[in-house]
Amino acid sequence: MIxxxxxxxxxxxxxxxxxxxxxxxxxxxxxxxxxxxxxVDDGGVHIRLYKNKWKERPQSINTNILSLGSMNDxxxxxMGHLPLGKKAFVAWKPVVIGREEVRKDELDGYExxxxxxxxxxxxx
Numbered sequence: 021m022i023x024x025x026x027x028x029x030x031x032x033x034x035x036x037x038x039x040x041x042x043x044x045x046x047x048x049x050x051x052x053x054x055x056x057x058x059x060v061d062d063g064g065v066h067i068r069l070y071k072n073k074w075k076e077r078p079q080s081i082n083t084n085i086l087s088l089g090s091m092n093d094x095x096x097x098x099m100g101h102l103p104l105g106k107k108a109f110v111a112w113k114p115v116v117i118g119r120e121e122v123r124k125d126e127l128d129g130y131e132x133x134x135x136x137x138x139x140x141x142x143x144x
Contacts, residue, residue: 037065039122043114044077045069052077054086055114058101058122058130064140065109066130071098080117101129108142 037043041057051073059066071089073096089097104112 036060037109037114040119041116042081042083042118042120043116044074044081045112045114046077047073047112051075053098054078054081054117055112056120056122056126058126063138064103064105064142066101066103066133067109068126069099069102071096077115078117083118083120099129100126101133103130103133103138103140105140105142108140111142 037057037060039057039059043055043057044052045055047053052075053073054070055067056070057065057067068088070086071093072086087098088100089095091097
């Protein structure tokens, strides 16, 4: 019984996003994109959303090919910082495909968000 309980608790912890986690997410428009978890706090999940899109969910990714792009890109753009409520993040059906350290420069948008009082997209 104890080992079953440990297994179940371990699985539930495994699905909690944490800083540095790379996930594929369903963008709701028929594509999959990559999101990097920057920070997880009481209010939600802060991600970096890349512009790259795939018709099928990638199983792994070379992060060197990922780009945020710009608003002028015909194929769309990503976001350096996007604060999502936890329910909103889960609604994107994230699947973990890797992990890498969060660089200091990736937190610039998050730091500005904190200074501005913050807010989250979607349900908390």
